[in-house]
Amino acid sequence: MSAVLAIRLLLPPGGEPNDAVIVGDIRSADLTRASQYDILIPCGGSPSPRPYPVGPGRYVVSASLPSGLVLTRSAVAVEGRETPVDFTMTDSPYETHAWQYLMGNIEPGAVYHGAAPSPTAEPVAPRSTVAAASPPDGPVPGAAVDLTALATWIGDCPPARCSFAAVLTLAQAPPGTPVAASIGSGGPGVPVEPFDAGGALTPLYRFGPAGPLGASGGPAGERQFLVVEAAGSVRLVTLPLPWGDAEVEVLVNLRQSPTGSAVSVAVRDADVGAGLAYLAQGALDTAARLFTDVESTLYSGLDNPLAAAAGCYVLIGTDHTPGETRWDPWLERLADGFPWLGDGAILRAVRLLRRSRGDRRDVRRGRDALIEAFDRGIPFYTLGLSWLVDGLAAFPEDPACARRLDEARRLSWLVDTREPFLILDLRQRRT
Structure with missing residues (x-):
């Protein structure tokens, strides 16, 4: 009979399904036992732990988060017993944002609710933030930036309007040019209300195969986009729809870490959702473990x-x-x-x-x-x-x-x- 390590990662209770997985390792602490690499760790509000037989001894268990962070836990495996190894990520700022928190697109709750310093903003650019730092849930100093976001869904973009030349022309257009009307074929697009406003600083939008959840819009075509206007910037967001029956989330983060994205897209696919985030990191070997499965x-x-x-x-x-x-x-x-x-x-x-x-x-x-x-x-x-x-x-x-x-x-x-x-x-x- 061998020992067993029962491993899982806990998200806020009730916030997420229990069938998502990320990748991790089991390493022998004293190098006397065999290690196991690229194990799959179930994630959710109350997922069943996945058992991994090991030899008795001390181990370091790691969980590689889609954000690039690595969580570690020490565990002692005892002959004939199942030892629980629980990682926790229950400090998402909002229960509805737990998936975004797992993907690394949003800061811990303390940042948004006053128990930790606000992240420092950096100059606005395609790879940076969109809003200056401010006191938690308070106004931006000097009201320099309007902390609101406007999202417009484009359900059917004709091929000619998402060509390289057309998008570059739109990027060079004078301020005030209506982006949504220029991209779509059915007029100015459909304004979308956030699924959860997240205190107005982190509005979250959800989409199904046919477009925004809870909104009636036009027909959905082969290319769908979301135009996000926030803090003086206009972003054209590619929506990977339809993605089978899975939903797609778009997070607009008006106060995020200096290394975070102002707008993030995540697919709520339990099998490969995390793999997409590994892919974006360039961690293709890690992503391969999920896609191969x-x-x-x-x-x-x-x-x-x-x-x-x-x-x-x-x-x-x-x-x-x-x-x-x-x-x-x-x-x-x-x-x-x-x-x-x-x-x-x-x-x-x-x-x-x-x-x-x-x-x-x-x-x-x-x-x-x-x-x-x-x-x-x-x-x-x-x-x-x-x-x-x-x-x-x-x-x-x-x-x-x-x-x-x-x-x-x-x-x-x-x-x-x-x-x-x-x-x-x-x-x-x-x-």
Whole structure:
């Protein structure tokens, strides 16, 4: 009979389902026992702990949070017993924001409720905050910044209006240009009320497959966006919808840490929601543990092409097999079957170029896929834009690639690189 460590991570009771998972490790404290890496840790208000058999002895158990933080607990495993190892993250500022707290998009409750110093703001830019620091739940000094946010849902964006050229033109438009009306096909868009205002400083918006929860809007198309206007900035937020039956959250954080994002998008997918955050960090090996666990589901029918694309980013980023792989046919189906998904063409291009080994046919096909990806419009994934820029840059003497590279590179300057999905700051407030 062996010892067992029963591991889980607790979120605020009642705030989240109990089937989400993150990644962690079990390490022998004295190096005399076998360690276990990339274990899955269930998360929720009252999740059942996952048992891991170990040899008797002392261990250090770690939980790698999607935010990049690592929690650790010491545990003594006793022969014939099950030892509980509970991590806690119950200090979310609001129960409704527990998922955002787990993803690392919001500060602990003490920051928002007066028991800790407010974070220090930094100059507004695509990779920084949108509001000056203030006393908890109090006014901004000198009322320099209006702590309100206006969100407008664009349910059906025509392909021509989410092209690189169209979005760059909108970013260069004079202040006051109506972004929502310029992007959508059905007028000025649908104003969206927050699911939870979070004391007005952290409004949270939730979306289902057909658009905002609790709001009646127009038809939902293949590209949906949210236009967020806050503190002098206008952001065009890519909504990864539909994502099967899962909901998508958009958090507008008007008082966040200097390293946090002003707007964050998270998918409430218990299987791979945390994996998307690992993907945004660049922790592809960690993300791979979650995507590999549900790989067959992702690709069996490509019912969720956005999730399948995320899985392909992880696979290509971690598997450098030069020859054919078991997932190459899935990648071809993803690229060919969803012409509105620029990420599918980006993934095909990168795969072809990496495995080409100088083969002119694969190089040419990869080059053509890059051009196709660009012409499909801005991608869903931030990593996709980065890979597109890198790919086009590999053909500096090709006029068609060089022209597209210029526009893709200029668009990348507007992107919040910490977010998994493309968020563009179209009106950078300058000081």
